[in-house]
Amino acid sequence: MTLRLYDTETRTLRDFVSLVDGQVSIYLCGATVQSEPHIGHVRSGVAFDVLRRWLAAQGFDVLFVRNVTDIDDKILTKAAEAGRPWWEWAARFERAFDRAYDKLGVLPPSVSPRATGHITQMVELIETLIERGHAYAAGGDVYFDVRSFPNYGALSGHKIDDVHQGEGAGHFKRDQSDFTLWKAAKPGEPSWPTPWGDGRPGWHLECSAMAATYLGSDFDIHCGGMDLVFPHHENEIAQSRAAGCGFAHYWLHNGWVTLGGEKMSKSLGNILSIPAVLERVRPQELRYYLGSAHYRSMLEYSEHALQEAAATYRRIEAFIARVERRVGAIPRGNWTDAFAAALNDDVGVPAALAEVHHTITEANTALERGDGERARSLAAQVRGMLAILGVDPLDEHWHEVGADSSASEPAIAALEGLVRSEMQLRQQARQDRDWAKADAIRDKLAALGIDLTDTADGPEWSLRNQ
Numbered sequence: 001m002t003l004r005l006y007d008t009e010t011r012t013l014r015d016f017v018s019l020v021d022g023q024v025s026i027y028l029c030g031a032t033v034q035s036e037p038h039i040g041h042v043r044s045g046v047a048f049d050v051l052r053r054w055l056a057a058q059g060f061d062v063l064f065v066r067n068v069t070d071i072d073d074k075i076l077t078k079a080a081e082a083g084r085p086w087w088e089w090a091a092r093f094e095r096a097f098d099r100a101y102d103k104l105g106v107l108p109p110s111v112s113p114r115a116t117g118h119i120t121q122m123v124e125l126i127e128t129l130i131e132r133g134h135a136y137a138a139g140g141d142v143y144f145d146v147r148s149f150p151n152y153g154a155l156s157g158h159k160i161d162d163v164h165q166g167e168g169a170g171h172f173k174r175d176q177s178d179f180t181l182w183k184a185a186k187p188g189e190p191s192w193p194t195p196w197g198d199g200r201p202g203w204h205l206e207c208s209a210m211a212a213t214y215l216g217s218d219f220d221i222h223c224g225g226m227d228l229v230f231p232h233h234e235n236e237i238a239q240s241r242a243a244g245c246g247f248a249h250y251w252l253h254n255g256w257v258t259l260g261g262e263k264m265s266k267s268l269g270n271i272l273s274i275p276a277v278l279e280r281v282r283p284q285e286l287r288y289y290l291g292s293a294h295y296r297s298m299l300e301y302s303e304h305a306l307q308e309a310a311a312t313y314r315r316i317e318a319f320i321a322r323v324e325r326r327v328g329a330i331p332r333g334n335w336t337d338a339f340a341a342a343l344n345d346d347v348g349v350p351a352a353l354a355e356v357h358h359t360i361t362e363a364n365t366a367l368e369r370g371d372g373e374r375a376r377s378l379a380a381q382v383r384g385m386l387a388i389l390g391v392d393p394l395d396e397h398w399h400e401v402g403a404d405s406s407a408s409e410p411a412i413a414a415l416e417g418l419v420r421s422e423m424q425l426r427q428q429a430r431q432d433r434d435w436a437k438a439d440a441i442r443d444k445l446a447a448l449g450i451d452l453t454d455t456a457d458g459p460e461w462s463l464r465n466q
């Protein structure tokens, strides 16, 4: 079964073939570390973490680069407003992003390079572009000459004549479609020396330089949010290919988390920070929520949908706990064919989750007919599939980040004790042939959402819908 991925550049589903047998190289545009992460920011981290886990599960050695943009107008402005050094501001929010990714169980990247640590490579890249006639220095800035790259616009569908780079006018630009590779230093701002004068890098240049540094001139997959298709990724392609690199062979873009129909973003102010949301649901529940939609669809945030996802996840946890109670420890098993088919179809998580729920239903049926072994092997498959999605309830990670279900364990133990004593009373009533009393106990529990099932091993209880 071949993995197929939707490639933005060709606008088609393409069979995935890696450049090097057994290896996959992925570059994901990371955060501009200017403030606390919101749930939109981490959606790309979660979505492509599933792709990474799935590739690793297929036996690929995955190299995963997620950069940190630690120099940017917004960082400088915010740090200055707060009266703090820009580098401290960037470092503080880099840690906040790392904490958020870690809380949600996003695997750490192979490396997370910072833009400021790769100025040498950026300067080299600019030199190559100037030598090849694709860039020009003017007034201390350096610009990319967009018209020198005939394929410009292929990724986003933009026509050169209509291009607006969405950056400051740039006094020395020869053409309005050109974009900035290097910005001349302004008084009081951080800068680095170059042959064209002191200055700092443009955003697009950073990713081209860092991707090449770690993954080489050609690599497999470039990911990011769909807002990055233009101009960021279009400009990355122009710079890198004009410099002679093949660059990324597949382009994947995740949809937004929206609120009120608009992209959740700091500039609009419609944001929910990760710490704020984690006061309402546990990290694994937030991850389940963010990861349950297809990565390319929009995810309109609602408190109701978040709570529904959290409740669904708790039912999955309760299912695992119930099987453990009945048959003992559950190993982490393999996924089913239907699950593999879903993920191979452009990381089709909704269909993969449907398969998880289908397997849970089958396991519940097995439990009801007293087939503990079958239930255990199905529950092992459920664990295996959830692990690929990064939400295995028994993963040590949740324990490490203090988010396991242990907080509710005393409550579950108390409930178990109470229900067991009611069940004993019912057994006694049945032995005494007091059917009315036995039925009354069953009805009382049913009214509380607790169902009793008579199995070959004796009566069992479960919370409804679990």
Ligand SMILES: Nc1ncnc2c1ncn2[C@@H]1O[C@H](COP(=O)(O)OP(=O)(O)OP(=O)(O)O)[C@@H](O)[C@H]1O
Pocket (backbone or CB within 6 Å): 029, 030, 031, 032, 033, 039, 040, 041, 042, 043, 044, 224, 225, 226, 227, 228, 254, 255, 256, 257, 258, 263, 264, 265, 266, 267
């Ligand atoms: N609402 C969102 N939904 C999905 N992905 C998002 C959302 N906001 C940002 N991203 C993604 O997060 C990553 C880091 O983004 P970046 O730091 O550039 O934030 P941004 O787009 O400037 O957000 P903001 O407008 O809130 O500052 C990018 O891949 C971006 O596409």
Ligand SMILES: [Zn+2]
Pocket (backbone or CB within 6 Å): 028, 029, 030, 207, 232
């Ligand atoms: Zn980037």
